[in-house]
Amino acid sequence: MLRDITLGQYYPGESWIHRLDPRVKIIAALVYVAALFIVDNLIGFAIALAALAAVIIISKVPLSFILKGLKLIFLIIIFTVIMNLFMIKGGDVLVEIGPLSIEEKGLYTAFFMAARLILLIIGSSMLTLTTKPISLTDGIEALLSPFSKIGVPAHELAMMMTIALRFIPTLLEETDKIMKAQQARGADFESGNLISRAKSLIPILIPLFIGAFRIAHDLAMAMEARCYRGGQHRSRMNAMKLSGRDAAASVMLAVFLAAVIVIRIVL
């Protein structure tokens, strides 16, 4: 069913990580991604891996749930690893299969790239897994607001993201309903050649677009009726407050970043 698609991939929970301030989590994710590009040796990767493992364990998000959503991405990574293995030359020849060979430099590059990508993807998905989409946009708005002086429409961007996230399930539901209704009128979306299949989408897409415009129009009216005027002078129902937890997380983050930098310089 369309409804089973879990977009935004939030995994509901009450863990220490879940309760961190979204701003801290966004910054932590950015720092983690940057750290992965600073790291250039095995010890560095071991530290990055340990940090990620700690976050996963504390968050109580099951590993199987994290990996389930990443199947397709792993396929792409495996493909690039194989390409790198065989394409990059340099150093001793390790294996030779007919015209193909794996050389030392290829192996290193492939390994580091795969490790970097996997940590990067899992690390950044921990952000969305443990943060409600709405808190995430609130966090982004708060982090962008200093830039609104130089013309970045922080509030508007965040509002657009919030609305888009809010209406994804609604539109999926609407699509499901329209598809069923047209099937009840004998529409067939599965058989036929490409052209007839593309044509069979028209009875779904037109009502869907009309519905989306109707919803957008109603929402705009409802916001207007409540005197919505953008970001100025608006207070929040759930004001974000930094707590001791957030301070502790920030310190750990700083230690992690320092360790990664030191290892890069020393080793």
Add this chain to the structure above:
Amino acid sequence: MSIQVNNLTHIYSPGLPHESVALDDVTFSAEDGEFIGIIGHTGSGKSTLVQHLNGLLKPTSGSIIVSGTDITGPGVVMREIRKKIGLVFQYPEYQLFEETVEKDVAFGPRNLGLSEEEIEERVREAIGLVGLDYEAVRERSPFDLSGGQKRRVAIAGVIAMKPEVLILDEPTAGLDPKAHRDVLEMIEKIHAHEENIIILVSHNMNDIARLADKVLVMDRGKLAMQGTPEEVFAEEERLEAIGLALPQPAQLMKMAREKGLAFEGSFLTLDAVEEALYNYLKKDQI
């Protein structure tokens, strides 16, 4: 034509955190020419139930036998089922998509693979049956019509497929009183004209009491009661426990009874009330 539903159970998103049991062991049957009313609270499973009847949803367990064939079994040609069993969704006007009313109503018959003459004939007949003027609306865009008219066009789109069973999921939801009356009259007319089985899902007890031969009462996924309107509306306390009310004529007579007036019977329609009051007043005169 008959439909036999046996122990139908449907679970949405089984195994996921938001799993919900929408239908729980529902059994009933519909015979040729019957008018069936389904009532129940929002979320009681009415829409889920009717979507099973033409194969749009697959049951978690249970069977649906349509004229001897189990449509939940393997190898069933869905097109054949949907030809026999027409379903008008809630707010059907949101499915209109063609440039003209005529083309939109023709969508269903065309999917059945009928000849052009047959399609035109059916479209003309269906638009007439829903009470619209064929010549006046055929070239108009369905999006330019009024709410009530849009709904009629959408219903015509299903009627034009000449289903032996016509299911309507809350066809009067969101209509003004006049459009509400018109749509119901239209359903009665179609029932008389096509002699098909009608399954009407509704919130309106008055309509169900007046029109249905058999009433199904849904409550939190279970079929709580079934029987003739007289039988079902006689059990006022059970209905109230489910959160449903009596039809207004029955409510009126119940109030009269509570004031000590001796009225016997179920009073499902205003006509029955009128007759009883007339007889009562006449007796008083003598």
